[in-house]
Amino acid sequence: MRSKQRTIKTSLLLAGLAIVLLVPLLLGRNQYHMVLVTTVLLYGVLATAWNIIGGMGGQLDLAAGAYLGLGAYTAGTLLLRWNVSPWLGMIVGGLVATGFAMLVGLPLFRFGVKEVWYALSSSALVEVLRVLFQMWEEVGGPTERYLPYHVSSWYHLRFASYVPFYYILLAMLLIALFLNVRISRSKLGYYLFALGENEDAAEVLGVDARACKLRALMIYAFLVGAAGGVYACLYGFIHPNFFSSAMSTETAILGIVGGMGITYGPLVAAVLLVSFREFLRASLGGQLEGLYLAVYAVILILIALFRPQGIATFIRDAYGKAMSRLQVTGEKDVVSADSPGL
């Protein structure tokens, strides 16, 4: 039975992947639709990475914009100054973000900064960096710095179309999802879940809270920093506003609304909420400035009220129900789905 379930699961995943791979063929002509799906993927990467520190580790991190900006500036500056390909730039960007995360995380976790205090501290990082880069004339400054224009250059990662970015971000998303799955089934994952639930209880069971949180923060920062490198190329410039508090908050919101600690939760939230928000913006934007934000906020409140465990639990429940029905009709002499050792 297990093997049959696994076959179904694998085929569902493969079917999903096939559809996602084909999206640009269906929408490729329409630039607006391509921007939309690319944006969804970008938020998907950010929120899926956030799941490691926020969803599993329970740390309400609001600094996605800091790591994104650092990655973008690193890749962008390397390209502008030394003509280094953003392919290398995004790796270096990820590493710079990771190093920065370590510098920040060491003292924060050492002195036990948690919960709202951690949220506030991480949130402040974004603003601090934004102002710093505004003043740092050599790489930043208050105006945009444009990356060299190319109609289509794989070396410079510059394209006149969104389709290549779609595939690059899709690859990053798959990497982020893969890392999530691997971690959640490893010692680090179990330790993070325990820390997220109850730090004191976890510590007396041998969990090194500081080390675990720091590792989670660094992995998350690397993914977001690397995505920052792509972000710079996608928009074609770098600007201090890349250190965005709004984007940081939205990343955390998607992670929470999707379902804390559920691997695919943040992605589900990104797909549904980001496209819904863009749809609202397109349809309501002309009527009243900011109306779409109000509607969007109401939706978030409704989810918080009626599905605080996250919207991904709808999918989980439906999947579980479908599986058990399959079992009842399929084979009669099997035990329940979650009985161990089958």
Add this chain to the structure above:
Amino acid sequence: MSSQPILQVYDLTKRFGNLVAVNNVSFHINEGEIVGLIGPNGAGKTTLFNAITGLYTPDSGRVVFKGVDTTGLLPHKACQLGMSRTFQVAQSFTSMTVEDAVRVGAYNRCDEKTVAAKVDEVVAFCDLEDIRGQQCGDLGLAPLRRVELARALATDPDLLLLDEAGAGLTPTELAGLMDMLQRLKEDRNVTLCVVEHVMKMVMGICGRIIVLDYGEVIAEGSPDEICTNERVIEAYLGERAVR
């Protein structure tokens, strides 16, 4: 059975502002013992536990575990040395399943290859087979306490500190817990220190009892000696216990 001390506490003091919660407390626990720590509410029992296991840093005094000075050591380090504990108010991993919660503890001594076997073993020992797939948040008090015990046990401790593990249990559940603790001592050679208000349990399993009042040790001895000690009766047990 050896009588080597596994835990030695010297002149331990912990203050909260002007309140001295634990005042110059010294005692030791020998390998293979079951020691009871009793005293009225607010006597400093839980604070003492917290200071021993590293959740609090003591203001003065020393804690020596298996010959190593562990004063002020972080809780996870103490656990790696072989000391674990449970909490008075069950601190559960609400959204984790029973076996996942046990697995967190099991990782203390196991790697990815051996961890599953350890979980199976502890789940069987603590009689959690039937509920291993359930979420901790859905459990009642008695099974929740067993899960907490299992979690701590999975870390393979040499010394286990139990903070009111028997509180709120029915007589049958209590008998089961006492039996489990006896087996822990005999089959696994785990040394136990129990903070407890349930006298039936303290008198039933403890070889030695230490009594705390206002942060100080007021008596120490066998259950019989404690039952007849004037100061203990006055501070804690009351007149009836004498008869």
